Amino acid sequence: MKNRLFKIIEANNSKNKVIYFMSKSFRINNNYSLYFSYNYARDNNLKLFIYLVEPYEINQRNLDYFYDLTDDLSNRLEDFSEDVKLITRDMELQSILTDVNKVFIDKAYLKFDFEFLLKIKKLAYQYDFSLTEVESNVFVPVRVASDKEEYSARTIRKKITSRLNDYKAEVLNDYKKTKAEKATFERLKDFKNNKLKYYDLHNDPSNNYTSQISPFLKFGFISPVTIYNYLSDVFGDNFDDFIEELVVRRELAYNYVYYNQNYDKFFYMTEDWAYKTMEIHANDKRDYLYTKDDFINFKTHDKYFNAAMKEMVFLGRMHSYMRMYWCKKIIEWTSSYEEAFNLAKTLNNYYFYDGLTPNGYTGIAWCFGKHDRAWFERKIFGKLRYMNSNGLERKFNIDNYVKKMDALN
Ligand SMILES: Cc1cc2nc3c(=O)[nH]c(=O)nc-3n(C[C@H](O)[C@H](O)[C@H](O)COP(=O)(O)OP(=O)(O)OC[C@H]3O[C@@H](n4cnc5c(N)ncnc54)[C@H](O)[C@@H]3O)c2cc1C
Numbered sequence: 001m002k003n004r005l006f007k008i009i010e011a012n013n014s015k016n017k018v019i020y021f022m023s024k025s026f027r028i029n030n031n032y033s034l035y036f037s038y039n040y041a042r043d044n045n046l047k048l049f050i051y052l053v054e055p056y057e058i059n060q061r062n063l064d065y066f067y068d069l070t071d072d073l074s075n076r077l078e079d080f081s082e083d084v085k086l087i088t089r090d091m092e093l094q095s096i097l098t099d100v101n102k103v104f105i106d107k108a109y110l111k112f113d114f115e116f117l118l119k120i121k122k123l124a125y126q127y128d129f130s131l132t133e134v135e136s137n138v139f140v141p142v143r144v145a146s147d148k149e150e151y152s153a154r155t156i157r158k159k160i161t162s163r164l165n166d167y168k169a170e171v172l173n174d175y176k177k178t179k180a181e182k183a184t185f186e187r188l189k190d191f192k193n194n195k196l197k198y199y200d201l202h203n204d205p206s207n208n209y210t211s212q213i214s215p216f217l218k219f220g221f222i223s224p225v226t227i228y229n230y231l232s233d234v235f236g237d238n239f240d241d242f243i244e245e246l247v248v249r250r251e252l253a254y255n256y257v258y259y260n261q262n263y264d265k266f267f268y269m270t271e272d273w274a275y276k277t278m279e280i281h282a283n284d285k286r287d288y289l290y291t292k293d294d295f296i297n298f299k300t301h302d303k304y305f306n307a308a309m310k311e312m313v314f315l316g317r318m319h320s321y322m323r324m325y326w327c328k329k330i331i332e333w334t335s336s337y338e339e340a341f342n343l344a345k346t347l348n349n350y351y352f353y354d355g356l357t358p359n360g361y362t363g364i365a366w367c368f369g370k371h372d373r374a375w376f377e378r379k380i381f382g383k384l385r386y387m388n389s390n391g392l393e394r395k396f397n398i399d400n401y402v403k404k405m406d407a408l409n
Pocket of ligand 1: 348356
């Protein structure tokens with residue numbers, strides 16, 4: 001469990017303040033960062049201050065969603081500290097970082113979290129305090145799983161699954177759940193009782209057999225370890241398939257953004273073979289060209305794509321399978337790959353409650369060949385995997401999905 005700690009700066013001072021910046025794990029149960037910071041303060045007779053760091057968002061709807069679910073969190077954290085405050089990321093930190101012995105913070109993987117960390121790091125050198133990151137939101141700490149950017153799920157799978165037993169231990173359990181933790185557990189319970197047995201059908205957008213836990217994972221209302229342990233009395237292929245998504249695919253995404261900090265730049269986010277094939281097909285004629293306005297106003301010729309956009313715009317989510325179809329169509333109907341990438345990234349991070357996550361950046365990069373393989377050559381896509389509406393019609397009762405989304409209007 002100690003490997004969840006990543007010491008950035010070690011100082012030796014006799015100051016009396018310990019700070020925990022809760023920036024990614026907005027929970028009490030199984031919050032390793034809270035556990036380590038609280039124990040450190042208690043064992044050394046120091047005073048713990050907890051600062052809740054407002055999530056980085058570009059859409060007020062997502063922030064409202066977060067605040068609605070966390071309105072009891074500050075009060076509930078008073079069990080651990082008399083000083084709990086909410087701060088924004090642009091706040092000047094000097095005034096709170098004086099007289100500090102040690103700072104704990106949830107681990108950064110994305111750029112906006114590294115920027116916040118850097119502000120603290122600079123002050124740690126200036127004021128001579130220790131700084132430690134804690135990995136609370138992945139099963140296996142990202143540097144333990146692998147010391148390099150992995151090529152695909154195949155290359156990382158064993159590195160993660162062989163270590164699950166070492167990281168199963170939970171901390172601070174059996175605390176009364178916060179509002180967000182309760183909401184998360186209700187959803188998880190529903191998934192366990194009513195959906196997991198059908199998870200082999202989860203790819204079908206007309207069904208509702210996925211967990212819809214992703215926004216809760218994003219804000220750290222629950223840890224993947226807790227989910228794993230809660231479901232572990234269910235055996236069989238469905239459990240294994242779900243863990244493949246929750247742990248292997250999700251942590252491959254963390255591996256990707258952590259080791260490639262250019263994950264959000266078109267020219268650095270995918271593989272050489274993918275850039276080569278896109279270069280060859282850059283001037284292929286596009287049969288349809290749409291703008292962002294066309295997309296968000298559901299004005300394409302494709303009823304399946306429009307339905308997916310409705311799910312995104314009205315509900316702040318999209319079925320997993322439709323996310324792949326959606327991004328592939330943006331590639332097909334935009335005049336350049338770079339424009340398609342930037343547009344998909346913008347829409348993803350603006351509309352999805354689970355946007356601005358390693359999964360989001362990785363999902364989009366996957367549509368451009370990352371973690372995938374080369375397929376048969378075809379127009380516009382070259383060797384990138386292609387998806388079409390015939391596939392949706394052949395495999396699923398896709399008109400049911402369209403009907404459900406049309407009812408949202
Ligand atoms: C173009 C595109 C964009 C995406 N954007 C996002 C995004 O912004 N945020 C996001 O969390 N996920 C994103 N995904 C990944 C995936 O589609 C979602 O995690 C999933 O749909 C969330 O629904 P769920 O919680 O019901 O999934 P479940 O099927 O119940 O899976 C459980 C958990 O496993 C993880 N997971 C599932 N599928 C994947 C995957 N392919 N890659 C990595 N982790 C996965 C998620 O954390 C998910 O909550 C994207 C995928 C694509 C192809």
